[in-house]
Amino acid sequence: xxxxxxxxxxxxxxxALMVLFANGDEAAxxxxxxxxxxxxxxxxxxxxxxxxxxEDIAQExxxxxxxxxxxxxxxxxxxxxxxxxxxxNLSTDRLRRRGRNGPPLDEVPExxxxxxxxxxxxxxxxxxxxxxxxxxxxxxxQRQAVVLRHIEGLGNPEIAGIMEISTEAVESLTARGKRxxxxxxxxxxxxxxxxxx
Amino acid sequence: MAMTDTDRExxxxxxxxxxxxxxxxxxxxxxLMARVLADARAVQAETGPTALPxxxxxxxxxxxxxxxxxxxxxxxxxxLWLGFTPALGVGTAVSGLITASPGDVLSLMDVxxxxxxxxxxxxxATEEDAG
Numbered sequence: 001x002x003x004x005x006x007x008x009x010x011x012x013x014x015x016a017l018m019v020l021f022a023n024g025d026e027a028a029x030x031x032x033x034x035x036x037x038x039x040x041x042x043x044x045x046x047x048x049x050x051x052x053x054x055e056d057i058a059q060e061x062x063x064x065x066x067x068x069x070x071x072x073x074x075x076x077x078x079x080x081x082x083x084x085x086x087x088x089n090l091s092t093d094r095l096r097r098r099g100r101n102g103p104p105l106d107e108v109p110e111x112x113x114x115x116x117x118x119x120x121x122x123x124x125x126x127x128x129x130x131x132x133x134x135x136x137x138x139x140x141x142q143r144q145a146v147v148l149r150h151i152e153g154l155g156n157p158e159i160a161g162i163m164e165i166s167t168e169a170v171e172s173l174t175a176r177g178k179r180x181x182x183x184x185x186x187x188x189x190x191x192x193x194x195x196x197x
Numbered sequence: 198m199a200m201t202d203t204d205r206e207x208x209x210x211x212x213x214x215x216x217x218x219x220x221x222x223x224x225x226x227x228x229l230m231a232r233v234l235a236d237a238r239a240v241q242a243e244t245g246p247t248a249l250p251x252x253x254x255x256x257x258x259x260x261x262x263x264x265x266x267x268x269x270x271x272x273x274x275x276x277l278w279l280g281f282t283p284a285l286g287v288g289t290a291v292s293g294l295i296t297a298s299p300g301d302v303l304s305l306m307d308v309x310x311x312x313x314x315x316x317x318x319x320x321x322a323t324e325e326d327a328g
Contacts, residue, residue: 021237024245029237037233042222055229062233066240124217131214150215182207185214194210 014079015072022069029066037062040083046147047091049136057094061086077161084152084162088144095140123193130192134184142177149174 012020014036020028040061044054064086065079072079116124135143141163148159149170156167156174163170189195 033234038225041225045223063236151218
């Protein structure tokens with residue numbers, strides 16, 4: 001039972017793998033871990049702007065997923081939708097505990113593109129830092145909506161499901177969030193290398 | 198509301214920043230993956246198989262599981278053995294039935310009595326007569 005054919009499991013949906021996981025399948029645990037942990041980690045980082053905290057949240061969100069697997073009801077929600085919601089709730093708790101101060105900018109990681117030269121690398125990092133700092137300054141719900149829409153690339157109906165609000169409310173949050181980001185970053189356009197465009 | 202050139206430039210800059218962010222998601226390193234997988238295995242060990250809801254005890258359990266199967270297997274083998282064993286100790290007439298030709302079998306039955314099926318005594322025949 002533990003040696004499910006990997007070739008087949010690669011095609012299985014997250015929801016089907018949840019059933020196998022709850023039935024004790026070790027391969028399902030491994031596939032869900034490698035498939036979903038990066039998603040959860042990336043999202044937690046965008047909401048928190050801090051790698052260590054994001055790792056804690058990612059692990060906690062995945063632990064909650066494992067614990068709910070036995071009660072998972074097929075067809076009710078996508079696993080990723082549920083995870084995005086859990087990550088957002090855990091991040092909100094974490095932000096409230098640490099106050100509204102964003103993390104220090106040196107928490108923003110080094111860029112990872114090995115093909116870049118030193119100057120390009122510095123500019124890539126400056127841009128990543130600037131975006132994350134502007135995201136950190138947004139109200140939580142605006143930040144969540146902007147990240148889900150523009151970085152995770154989800155559609156408004158799915159975001160509405162994750163945030164448990166109407167699609168109109170999603171549109172309003174993303175529009176206001178994007179305007180605020182633009183206002184925060186417009187003055188840094190030249191500094192970030194967009195002045196000559 | 199008309200979009201000014203500045204608005205457009207800001208929009209383009211934001212789109213470029215979002216694109217860079219999409220292309221370089223914060224990675225989950227091997228240590229985090231190992232912790233998550235360890236949690237998964239711990240939860241599986243703790244809870245055991247639970248996902249497939251059982252409707253009733255299941256056929257195997259209803260049959261009594263392996264202990265009952267032991268008795269059933271013994272009875273089956275014994276029945277098979279008896280089926281192949283010649284009719285030792287069985288009465289001569291019955292033994293003759295097993296080994297005799299079809300003609301011999303017929304000679305042991307009194308066909309004139311209709312095998313005891315007298316149509317007049319059946320309920321069906323009586324109802325038809327009454328109708």
